Each structure stands twice: as structure tokens, then as C-alpha cells.
Amino acid sequence: MTLDMWEIDIVDSTALIHRSVKVWRIFQLFDLNRDGGLNRDEMAALLVSINPRVKFSNKKLEDIITNDVFGTYHHFVDGERGLIFDGLFRIYDNGAGNVDRDFIILGLKPYLKKPCDEIRFDVTRDIVNDLKTLLQEKFKLTYKKSNKFSDWGWSRELGQFIEGGSESDDKCALVSKELDVFRLIRAHAAESMEEAFDRHMAIGKVLYDHSLNREALVSFRTAAADYAMMRVRPHFYAGNCLYELGRYGEAKDEFFRALEAAKEGRSDWDYLVPQIRVNLGIVLENEGMILNACEHYREAVILRPSHFRALKRLGSALVLVGEYSAGVKALKEAIFKQKDYVDAYYDLGLALIAMGDEDKAILEFQKVLDLKPGDVDALYKLGGIFLDIGRYRSALEMYTKLLNVWPNHWKAQLGKVISLFRTGEIKQAKKALKETLKTADRVELRDRIAYLKQLQNNGNGRVGAYIIVEPSKFKTADEKTTLRRELAIALDIRAFQKITKLNQCDVELIKKQMNENANNNVDSVNSSQAERSVRKASIEGILRELLGFLKPEKFVAAVKAINQKILSLLDDESKSGKVDVGLFLAVVAPLCRGHVDKRKRVAYQMLLLRSGNEGSSEIRKTDAQRYIKLLRTICVPSLGATEMLEVSEETDTTSSMVSLTEFLAMFDDPDWGFGIMSTLLKLETRERNGCYVCATCRYPIIGSRFKERKSHFSLCSHCYSGGKIPCTIKQEEYIFKEYAN
Numbered sequence: 207m208t209l210d211m212w213e214i215d216i217v218d219s220t221a222l223i224h225r226s227v228k229v230w231r232i233f234q235l236f237d238l239n240r241d242g243g244l245n246r247d248e249m250a251a252l253l254v255s256i257n258p259r260v261k262f263s264n265k266k267l268e269d270i271i272t273n274d275v276f277g278t279y280h281h282f283v284d285g286e287r288g289l290i291f292d293g294l295f296r297i298y299d300n301g302a303g304n305v306d307r308d309f310i311i312l313g314l315k316p317y318l319k320k321p322c323d324e325i326r327f328d329v330t331r332d333i334v335n336d337l338k339t340l341l342q343e344k345f346k347l348t349y350k351k352s353n354k355f356s357d358w359g360w361s362r363e364l365g366q367f368i369e370g371g372s373e374s375d376d377k378c379a380l381v382s383k384e385l386d387v388f389r390l391i392r393a394h395a396a397e398s399m400e401e402a403f404d405r406h407m408a409i410g411k412v413l414y415d416h417s418l419n420r421e422a423l424v425s426f427r428t429a430a431a432d433y434a435m436m437r438v439r440p441h442f443y444a445g446n447c448l449y450e451l452g453r454y455g456e457a458k459d460e461f462f463r464a465l466e467a468a469k470e471g472r473s474d475w476d477y478l479v480p481q482i483r484v485n486l487g488i489v490l491e492n493e494g495m496i497l498n499a500c501e502h503y504r505e506a507v508i509l510r511p512s513h514f515r516a517l518k519r520l521g522s523a524l525v526l527v528g529e530y531s532a533g534v535k536a537l538k539e540a541i542f543k544q545k546d547y548v549d550a551y552y553d554l555g556l557a558l559i560a561m562g563d564e565d566k567a568i569l570e571f572q573k574v575l576d577l578k579p580g581d582v583d584a585l586y587k588l589g590g591i592f593l594d595i596g597r598y599r600s601a602l603e604m605y606t607k608l609l610n611v612w613p614n615h616w617k618a619q620l621g622k623v624i625s626l627f628r629t630g631e632i633k634q635a636k637k638a639l640k641e642t643l644k645t646a647d648r649v650e651l652r653d654r655i656a657y658l659k660q661l662q663n664n665g666n667g668r669v670g671a672y673i674i675v676e677p678s679k680f681k682t683a684d685e686k687t688t689l690r691r692e693l694a695i696a697l698d699i700r701a702f703q704k705i706t707k708l709n710q711c712d713v714e715l716i717k718k719q720m721n722e723n724a725n726n727n728v729d730s731v732n733s734s735q736a737e738r739s740v741r742k743a744s745i746e747g748i749l750r751e752l753l754g755f756l757k758p759e760k761f762v763a764a765v766k767a768i769n770q771k772i773l774s775l776l777d778d779e780s781k782s783g784k785v786d787v788g789l790f791l792a793v794v795a796p797l798c799r800g801h802v803d804k805r806k807r808v809a810y811q812m813l814l815l816r817s818g819n820e821g822s823s824e825i826r827k828t829d830a831q832r833y834i835k836l837l838r839t840i841c842v843p844s845l846g847a848t849e850m851l852e853v854s855e856e857t858d859t860t861s862s863m864v865s866l867t868e869f870l871a872m873f874d875d876p877d878w879g880f881g882i883m884s885t886l887l888k889l890e891t892r893e894r895n896g897c898y899v900c901a902t903c904r905y906p907i908i909g910s911r912f913k914e915r916k917s918h919f920s921l922c923s924h925c926y927s928g929g930k931i932p933c934t935i936k937q938e939e940y941i942f943k944e945y946a947n
Contacts, residue, residue: 228309229295230508235312240469243287244294246271256308274302292783330404333392337412340384385409385421389428403429403436410443423447430463437467442482449485454492461486480510487519494758496523496765497746514543518550525557526762528770533557548577552584564591580611589621598628614645672902672930675940680929683915683943688885694927696885699841702771703797706764709890711752713800713808716791719748720815738816739784742773748787768794772840788816793837796880802887809833810869824863830872834879842882889923893947902930912942 236244236252244252250267262270275297276283282293298305325331388409396402410425423444430440445460464482483506487499503520506513521536537554541547555570568591574584585608592601602625608618619642626635680690688696703709746765753764772793776785792812796805813825813833864872873879888910898907901919912926913919917935926942 227508227511228305228314229298230291231314232305232308232312233291233294235314241287243284243290245286245288246276249275249289256303256311258311325408326404327401329396329401330408333388333405334408334412337388337409341412341416341418382421385413385424389425400436407439407443410440414443414447417450419447419450423451438464438478438482441467442478442485445482445485445489449489454489458486458489458493461489476509480506480513480516483509484513484516484519487516487523491519491523492758494756494761494765495743495746495750496526496762497769498743499523500527501741501743512543514540514547514550517543518547518553521550521557522553525553525560526766528766529774530557530561534561546577548574548581551577552581555584555587559587559591564595567591580607582608582612582615585611586615586618586621589618589625593621593624593628598625601625602629616642616645619645671933672925673933673936675929675931677929679937679939681939681941683941687912687942687944688888688910690927690929692882692885693923695842696882696889697923697927699797699882699886700889702767702841705767706797707753707756707760708764708794708797709799710755711798713795713798713805715752716795716798716808717811719751720788720791720812738787740787741784742769742777745773745785745787745790748791775836775840786816788812789833789836792816792833793840796837796883797841802883806870806873807866809873810866813869822863824865825869827862827864830864830869834872837880842880888946891947896947900925901932901935909947911945911947913945915941915943 232252233244236248236255238248239245246268249271253267253270254262275289279289279293279296282290282296284290297303325334389406393402393405393409396405406425406429410422410429413419413422413425426440426444426447430437430444441460441464445457445464448454448457448460461482465479465486468476468479468482483502487502487506490496490499490502500520500523503516503523506516507520510516517536517540521533521538521540524530524533524536534554534557537550537557540550541554544550551570551573555567555574558564558567558570568588571584571588571591574581575588578584585604589601589604589608592598592604602622605618605622605625608615609622612618619638623635623639623642626632626638677690682689749765749768750761753761756764772790773785776790777783789812792809795809795812798805798808800808810825813829814822817825817829874883875881891909894906894908896907896911898911898920899905900907900922902921902925905922907920907922910923912921912923914921914935916937919932919935921930921942931940
């Protein structure tokens, strides 16, 4: 399922989700080999089944499948697997079939059913009651209260990320002998496998509900190992226990085993699959794999449209990777299904802030406060928004309310000080500032105060004050001096490198990933160009290998930047929800660490591999032009060579080829290529330029120094590219010469 599903109005989305569930059930019914595609035999069975009154000849069936299905929807045909789910959905979406009629003809029930009771045998209830009594007598324990349970029995949604286990080893040791009696004697003494399984699962549930996760894990794993036909639930609950214990990698493995067991096992466990998907997504989020988590949240919503928590998590995850519009629609859908969903309102407010719609964000945070008065996060966000838009009295009110709840919240204290200054209450502001420094004398607080003072001083002739000079007044002394405009572009690219940490990734790893990983993640192959297209989640897996040194939160920030700048453009170009992995790696290569010649060569090798011309040492000229155009669109959007390249591609109707030498010449072309690379290399040198200090920002100059020929002052790269000149120096024009460090 692609993101198109979410880019619709709330009123229409419920109907579409219900329809997609029906298509998914039909697809699953005929995907007999469970490979994620409908091959010719499976497609023929589907056509015959939904047209019971039509007698098809073998030739007629073959013609329909070849021309009308696989031919018309070839973008959704994946080799031997056949038509993927997106293709069947598109067929129904185009009106080529009636999903409601077919659903009825095939005798499918509209929704999955849940079991009436998880415990099936009366003896099991006696064991459960005895175990509860034992635990309450030992520890005076009661059931933990949680709002994280789903609507269906044990299908519990995991809570927020935790750092470690939630139980004491000593506590487990106190009851281990008694638990052995329950497991080895009372559970194994059952007359049938089903009854023994029922007892082990019930014992595990009681232990889990009392936060004895290690002991509960023993029961669930026993159930999974000894009773292979009923492994879905024990693997799922074992995953929950492992998550609570902080063993996220093992938890992920258990959830994947639960999904595999659901495919192979009985259909009466289908009710649990949506929650398995949600919890697996939560674990993946904890590892920083947000795009992969989104895939599982989508699957959960397809299987169970009423799962508002899956919708909320999908929306929040999409916002994390910068897909704000789709995230907002998913969050609104979650609120539509659950009117008092506080977390959804809050995350919707965050998304609206990111989209620049502060007025609507205010409404959402106020709804949070209506449902949960005194919510600290909502009060702080509202205070920040009111400060930004100049409603200082309202900001002061929010910060005051927050401090009544949390007196030592230093950020709110600073916000209150700023609000008082802005409203003209100087005495109260100074008093509040002194109190803040007493209760929270932090480095961050003093840095903020110093920054505010610097902003206040700008334009007053003091240190740090500057004026911005229009570009026409900036001249260069010679051709070796970088133009202000080109330097600004290179600085943007450099900032992207720093956010994504691609500058710390060895370019040699790109080749390794293309050879080892990309082929395993292929979803479809274009027969004409052998282009390897994968979903964004697969690209995220490749990035995790390339940036394995990053912690999860830093990795999420890197993926967000890459998704917004590169993946979104590649996705828009393909219109299929998939990304050309070879083209992606070719774009990334010049931004990685390594000698500049090696980066260019790796980019060429990526283009050569994706071309599918085995044994050839040349690539098509049109592929090289397309790559450079894409690279410029992503990294150099303001230099205006795109139109020139489009004209060049239109006039080049031959299938001419280019060698590595020719490709390098195209790459280095200052007008049509990626000539900005030379400027970028200068910025990658992080050595201090002598003892010089920038005349504007007063920081030591790192890298190139730009000296003005008349007044003899020097600027750093950032101030030079921004046209920032000390306000005490005013001239008709400024002529700069660049000095390397």
C-alpha cells in the first residue's frame, strides 16, 4: 500500500480503508504460496472464482492475464511472484473490478473475528486463581494499571521506550521454586496438548501482568517450543516481555516469528496480527527504523481499520521522517476514530508547527489541555508559539501555568523571563531572571541569555552588529576567489552532510551495499533497463548499514533529511512508491567520505551496475545526463542548469554511450555538471586559518578566509556567503580575495 491511501479527506478515508481490507483478503486468499504475489496460476484461479458463470478457455485466460493484467499493470508485476498487492488494488481502484461483489462471491467475511475468551479450560482458571493468590501473598502485588491495552484481550500495545527491565531479579528468585510446581506439574499434567498450551499461556499472562517479565518469558517460550501449531500468541507475548526487559533485538525477532507463524498457522489467530504489526513497529522505532515501522503500521490499519492507535503511530512516524501532509491525515483519522485521543492531538499540533501553520497548531494544543488540564508539554509548546507570533501576554500565561505544575522547568522559566521583557515589565523580568539563575544555573541557560544579548546588540554598533550587503556590491579580486552565491550553495550541501553524517561514511561502503544488500531488497525489475526499485523502508535498511555508528535518535534525523531532500524527489519521479536504489546510491556517493576521484568513480560504478549491461564498461549518455540533472536538482537547485539539460536530453535521440573519462568530464563541467564539488572540498577541510577572527561574528576562521582589499578586514565562509559586513564599515562596493588555510 502506498502513501496515496492517506492523501484523502477524512470522510472518504474510512471507506477506502474498508475497501483496501477487502482487496487484501482477496489477495491473501489466492496467494497460495505466500510469496507476496499472484502468479499466472493464482491469477487464473482468481479470475475463474469471481466469474462463476463464465466458461473460460485456457487461451482466453492466458490472453486476459498476459494483456489485461500483466501487460496493463506491468509496473506492479514482480518477476516470478507475479502481480503484487498494489497492482490488484490499482485494478479495483481503476474500476476494472467490483471488490464488494467479488468479496461476496468468494464467501469472505467482512471483518476478522476475535476469540470470546483466551482461557479455554476450567482447570486453567483454577491454576490462574491459585497463582494470583500466591503472588499477592508473597509481594502484596496487584495488577498493574495501564492504558496501553488494545480492545482485544492480551493484544497489548507496548508503551514508550524504556531503558531497561521493569522487575527485580530477587523478586523472581523468591517465586522460582513455586513457579516450577505450576509449570512442571500442573501445566504438564494436562490431558491434551491444547490444555497444556492453555495453562502455560495463562501462567505467563499472570506473571506478565505482575511485571515478572523474565518468568513470564519462560512460560511463553515453553508454549512456543512445545506446541508448534499454536505459536502465534506465545511469540507475540514473548516479544512483549523482551521489550519490557529492554532486549529490543530479541523482541523484534519474536514478533517476526509471530508473523511467520500467523502465515503458516490457523486462521483463528488472525485477530492478533494487527497488534503484532503495531508492536513490531514500536520496536523498530526504538531502533531508529521509522520508515520500516511505517510499513507495519500501514499493514495493521489495512487488516483492522478501527485500530486508531496504529493510525496515530503511523501519523507520528511519518511526521518524524518529514512526511508532514501524510502524517497529518493519518493523525486526523486516528482522532476521527477516537475523539479523546490526547497523544494524537499533541502530535498533530507538532506536525502543524513543522508545516508552519501555527494558528491550527494552537487549536490542537488547546484541545490537549481541554482533555488533560495542566499538560506540561502542551503548555510549553503553546508558550513557544505565542512568543514566536508576538502574543507575549498569552505566552506569559502559559509559562506561568506550567511553572505552577513544574516549578524547576528551566526552559519555561527562561520563556517567562523573555515574555516579561517583551511586555515591558523589566523589573519583574530581571527579578525572574535572578530566580531562574538561582534554581537552574545551567550552561544552556547562560548560553541562551548571551545569545539574546547578542541579538539585542545587533544594529547598535556593538560587537556582533552587522549589516547585510546586496550581492551586486560583492566583487572578487580574481577567478580563484569563490563567488558568494556558489559558497552559499556549498555551505547548504555541507550542512546536509553534517546532518546526515554522510561525510563520516566511507564511500567504499556504497559499493559493498550495492553488491551485497540491494539485490536482496529488490521488489521489481524493469525489463528494459534492469533498474532495481525498492521501497523506502529498504533504503532505510541500507542507510542503517552505512551509518551504523549513529545512535537511533541521530539516525532518525539523518533519515528525515535524506527522505526530504533525496528520497521524496526519487519517489515523485517514479510515481510508484519505490526508489531506484542504484540511482540513490549514485547520488549519495559524492557526499560521502573519501578521495574526490574515488567518489566520482563509485557514482559511475553505481550507474553501470543499475544499467544491467553486464561486461560493459560504458553507460548510456541519457543515464549520465539524468543522473547529473538529478544531482544538481537535489544539491544545486538555484544555479538554473536544469532547463539546459532538458534541452540536451531532447536533442540526443541516439543511444550513445559514455566512458568513465567522458562521465568525469560531464561531472566536473562548471555549467552543466557538478562543478560545485571543488568548493565543497574546501569546506570539508576543517583546519583553523592562522590566528584570524571573523570581523562580523568574531569567531576564529576555519577553512577559507575572505579578505576585503580596501578595509583589510576578514570574513569567515558563513558571513561572506550571507553578505554580513560589520556595521561600522560602509563602502560602495567590497572586493574580496580568498586565502586558503
